[in-house]
Amino acid sequence: MKTDIKSVAGKHLEIAGETQVLVIGAGPAGIAAARKAREGGAEVVLVDENPVPFDAMGESVPQIWGDRMSALVRNRNAMTEAMLDARAELAEMFEIGVDVRLGTACWGLFANQPNMGWMSGLVAGLIDAAEGNRYLKCQQVIVATGQRDMGLAFPGWDAPGVMGAGAAVMLARLYGALESRVAVMIGSTDAALLQALDLVEAGVRIATIVEQADRPMGSDRLVARVREAGISFRLSEAPRGVISGTDGVEGLVLREGTVACDTVLLGVGAVPMVDLMQAAGAQMRFCEDRSGFVPVLDEGMETTLPGLRAAGDCTGIWTTKSAECDIAAAEGRIAAGAALVALGLESGEISESLPQPAPAIVDPGEYRKAWVRVAVVEALEEMPVCQCEEVTAREILEVRPPRYLNIPPKENETRTLREILAEGAPDPDQIKRLTRAGMGPCQGRRCREQVQALLALQEDLSLGAIPLAGYRAPVRPLTLADAAIAEDPQMTANWEPWFGIPPQWAPLWTIGEKYTVASLSTEEEFASE
DSSP: OEEOTTSOTTOOOOOOEEEEEEEEOOSHHHHHHHHHHHHTTOOEEEEEOOSOOHHHHTTTOSSOOTTOBOGGGGOHHHHHHHHHHHOTHHHHHHHTTOEEEETOEEEEEEOOBTTBOOOSSEEEEEEETTTEEEEEEEEEEEEOOOEEEOOOOOTTTTSTTEEEHHHHHHIIIIISOBOOSEEEEEOOSHHHHHHHHHHHHTTOEEEEEEESSSSOOSOHHHHHHHHHTTOEEEESOOEEEEEEETTEEEEEEESSOEEEOSEEEEOSOEEEOOHHHHHHTOOEEEEGGGTEEEEOOOTTOBOSSTTEEEOGGGGOOOHHHHHOHHHHHHHHHHHHHHHHHHTTSOOSOOSSOOOOOOOOSSOHHHHHHHHHIIIIITOSSOOEEETTTTEEHHHHHTTOOOGGGOOOOOGGGGSOHHHHTTSOOOOHHHHHHHHOTTOSTTTTTTTHHHHHHHHHHHTTOOGGGSOOOOOOSOSSOOOHHHHOOOOOHHHHHOOGGGGTOOOOSSOGGGSOSSOOGGGOOSOOOEEOO
């Protein structure tokens, strides 16, 4: 049997290190998982992309930062010190022997699957400013990447000062680098109300909370707390534009009047950050009571890929979990305990019960669709839903090619968005490939959920009926220089498959100099992966 020299099977992969347990994310879940795994005798590496490089923050990665970061974010040392002050438990991780690597992003996870069987185990792609890009081999991986904010388009939402509510809390609480004095919150779910209260404690005045429904969507208890803090509600309202000055937002225009502010907070939905797991091949499902697509997990928090586990907000978001760090920490301990059992370092059953969400007060799918309808579909002017590629809602729903191709206009460009909504909904990945919506530097973080909601509105479907648009590694932007990891010379010499060049019936190197159909054997067996 001959060997397929173009296969990656048997090729050398440059591995910079190895660990028994890799924990990705140093929030409550990640820290609890790292502590449990280390105390159980495992070798543990804990990575967190914070402090995020300034150039990445400028591209709204991994949060919608909205250009409301102070100059402090350019000072990596000051940011690291602020992070250590905010998360005192990180110092304890150093003391108990956890290999803590801050400012280190995991851009990809790779595992053997039906179409790939040559790897020696789980491999993570890591990058930081000091050591650059490298691979780490892991026996167990616990993903605790948390959550991010859903974007919401309206005229002027690309102006400096329009940012995610969670990003604002992170800048204020984790970095002490939020440049905002007066803010307006869009959305009134429990999560948005908790974020508003957090920001008030951090010294930001919340001028009002805007809600498209005729009542606040949060619990009565939280609504009462917000009102006691002196924050008013503007109900049955929607953003219609912003007033911009030299430093960005100076006011938010509503259906009825204008509110003076320097920051507009997008609080219409927090989304579990599942990009690493989905790109690796783990199965996902849409859960209304967990705020979106989450990984399919067993009782040990293991995904459908052996050795890959998850904990914290990336497994689901609900009110009590957002209000109490203990729930995320419990998930981290359960995942670490199961990892220790898999490593043979512990035996026995899981000692803690898996936290479960209470029934959702608000259906997140219907709520997000309602916001997209009033802010995007009913907007007074067209604006980009995908800011990076400047793709509008009309171009998304009509699956219109990018403007730079200069395709002649179609007759249906005269129709309203309401008329376009009557047609069937294509797959989000088709939308991405044909319109480029979601292909920009932010990798769909501002538009992904909006595209999903537009397609659900188009065919009057539930949000969960629209498939999750695919993630691909790298899930964090990399420069070409950073991506240039040394390859095995045998792989470099046979590069055609990486560019999708169609194969022949038999490998090219078996075809003689004088090619004829009669001389081409199509029945030879070749060893491959």
